[in-house]
Amino acid sequence: MKRSNYFVLFVTAIWLLLLAYLSFFTKVGLTTLLIVYTVGQGFLTAWFLPKYAKKKRCC
Numbered sequence: 001m002k003r004s005n006y007f008v009l010f011v012t013a014i015w016l017l018l019l020a021y022l023s024f025f026t027k028v029g030l031t032t033l034l035i036v037y038t039v040g041q042g043f044l045t046a047w048f049l050p051k052y053a054k055k056k057r058c059c
Helices: 005-026 030-058
Strands: none
Touching: 005 030
């Protein structure tokens, strides 16, 4: 499955908006915010790492 850069940017934007919403407009604990942040970073890393490794191998 080929992922476009726009899709990855869209998912990143949604994740950041969710994090901002939880931070400023709801009353959630710091643990919940940390979990949301960590899970989001994990998914983004899992998306970017294979693409980055493929670029490095080719050139």
